[in-house]
Amino acid sequence: MPIPKPAPPARRSGLIYHHPKAQEYDRATQSRCCTPPSDGPLIWHSYWYDKHPAILEIVAWLKELPQTAQERALSQLEVLFEGASQGTLNPRDPGEPIKAIDQGQDFYELRWTFNDFDYPEKLFRQYHAEPTESDVENLLVTSHAHFKKVDGLTKQQISGLQTEQMQQAVNRFNFGSKSRWGLEKDxxxxxxxxxxxxxxxYG
Structure with a gap:
């Protein structure tokens, strides 16, 4: 007499679990930074307004670090930028190194937490766009960066301050688009x- 096969376990419901950030992750993976390019690494181009208070704050913090700590901080950023240009970032990795942001066009946020120094941690945020025009399609144009503010603030205040920084990135990118972000100069x-x-x- 054949042995009957066990019945499959009953499903508790017909619902399929979706991670609460699944849609957010899916949007982030549309970035070129998440797919290795077929024709060599992507090229970073910075179009930051280097006199913006947020940029000056980053530089001032780095200047305050001892030399070895400063070098370590810069090397950590180098790893982040290199991962982006090689297309190896994964939004599901710890720290969520890349996110898509809602600013009316395709903009992405690179994220890093400096937390291995004898100082309060710093939440680094950098925004970039990925032009689709054929002459610049291998560019990652970063138009702003800042340290995210969280200490002593409400969620609403945190969100409001960060939205201001994101808007600075979008405005700066749009401002430079006609000149290809300064690249049309000789x-x-x-x-x-x-x-x-x-x-x-150091300059």
């Missing part, structure tokens, strides 16, 4: 954000 070359930071640090 002999202009893309400026990596780390090169800009180091120019401000």
């Amino acid at each position: 002999s202009a070359e893309p400026l990596h954000p780390l090169d800009l930071i180091e120019d401000l640090l």
